[in-house]
Amino acid sequence: MSDISRNDRAQRRENRDPQESFNPVPRLMLGLIGVLFGWALFYIYTARPATFPSLGDRRSAEVLAAVPARAVDGEQIFGANCVACHQASGAGIPLVFPPLAGSAWVDGSEHVLIQILLHGIKGSIEVAGSTFNGEMPAFGEKLGDAEIAAVASYIRSQWGNQAGPVTAETVQDQRKLTGGRSTPWNGGAELATLK
Template identity: 50%
Template structure:
């Protein structure tokens, strides 16, 4: 009798490979278990009472991002780095044509209530800084920063970047916050801020 050719594809396939009695090599298991035992031992035996003088002296409130309250001195440079540097840059020079400079800015160096109100309520629309017009938007920080933080960051801006204006106290910020508590909209650039200067 003549053998018929195999037409079924399943009959032509080789059997699937399988592990049978060739599991993961013991040497690999020993190495993995050894590394795991070392890691657990390292964690358990590592000294956890490092000398406090090696730390950076930040308080728990700072680490948790809680705003500085009354009687707490805020770090103006830190507030600037966290909230302002992306637009106004680390040098205070801003981005030409996009974000105005704080270095030599007539708005930052104006009477105390002007920069305080700018930070509290923000700006929308055309703003002229050092004879260059900017048409953008600055966010309001009244709900984000405390009085102490606004005073600290404004004092930082007014005494850095070549600026030489005086410090702003948290009491001034508190008074301006109270005076503008009903204000919902940002200042309309030059138009509103020129009136505020008077």
């Protein structure tokens, strides 16, 4: 038996290579695509994407105004804005960020604490026997009166601090008192003049 006949028999046992022929997309599939496209157009038209996002649930402004406001959570505000520097324990970072626990600036006059939160501090300040020379950002533009009152009340009642709560009205009064100020307080020396 020759090699040629063996190859011929081997080739005859093999199936032909598949070939694509002209197969149109089934009409059922075209119909389904058309229905989905029509539904998408109808949905976009009825969704009215040009309305105000705040009224997306279709409640009127009067209904939204009647919804009672949640109480402001001072702990949450502290966690979002202050914990990175002053730490969750209120101990701060030694020689870098001052502690809030046992701080006379926290336990002392609420007016001074409010001013610190409103305008920030830049420069040397002594806290709990250590001197810190850094900068604390101002939160007056970022936080409202109720939020500043909530975070001030929170830190005045945590980590052994036993000062009384701060009201939003007091923050509002302090904000008006120094409304023209655009720079941070110049360290503890300038803050001491507020007492």
